[in-house]
Amino acid sequence: MDIAIYGAGGSGRELEEMLVSYPELRGLWDDIIFIDDTKEQGTFRGYQVMPYERIVELYSPESLEIAIAVGEPASRELLLNKVKNSGYKLATVVCPLAKISKSAYLGEGVIIIEKNVLVSEDAHIGDNVWVNANAIIGHDVRIGNNCQISSFAFIGGRTRVDENTYIGAAAAIRENIQIGHDTIISMGAIVLKDVRDYKIVMGNPAREIAENKDRRVFK
């Protein structure tokens, strides 16, 4: 079984480096391939790179798992639908230095990058969620599909984050909070109250300052 990293940007390169750095991960897949729809077939960092259409021609769903390595939740959702329509399974990759409670649930395609992530007791992380280094996900937290949890984010116990939401770096979210879907929690926000769907929140205490109309974090 090979692994294809969908996205040859920063996230994709981080994932590749993690895959080759830890002996526990190195043996899980035979070969690494990059998928990038903006690149012609060729090589990238010594690996094959090709657009998705070419992957579908060359690899059967039985021979390949795909890791979606893009930071925009809306793009994660789009790519998830695309690869699922072609019958591929998502690769779940967890840094061996993360602490995942035995009672936590990780969905298909969860990627936990590098060190010091904590996923606490009975937390439930949906499919296709990307969690960056040093994020803390409290007990009984529920994270919906396609979310991105940035470095040093803190999510307090029993909080719920609905699908396609972006949690910025070093944001802190109080316990028992409901965060809507397609929402952006800005870098460093201190979230003390529930956040509705499609909102952008900022500051300390965090306030809803705009609509996430175009569903884009990185402009």
Ligand SMILES: CC(C)(COP(=O)(O)OP(=O)(O)OC[C@H]1O[C@@H](n2cnc3c(N)ncnc32)[C@H](O)[C@@H]1OP(=O)(O)O)[C@@H](O)C(=O)NCCC(=O)NCCS
């Ligand atoms: C929320 C966010 C998406 C807004 O981005 P944007 O729409 O491009 O907004 P701008 O940078 O143009 O800023 C708009 C205003 O909000 C303010 N602002 C932006 N981000 C802020 C933040 N995190 N906290 C407080 N204020 C912020 C800006 O100072 C600016 O204020 P002004 O109009 O008074 O000058 C972005 O700030 C953010 O937090 N992105 C996530 C970053 C991150 O977590 N990266 C880690 C992974 S690489």
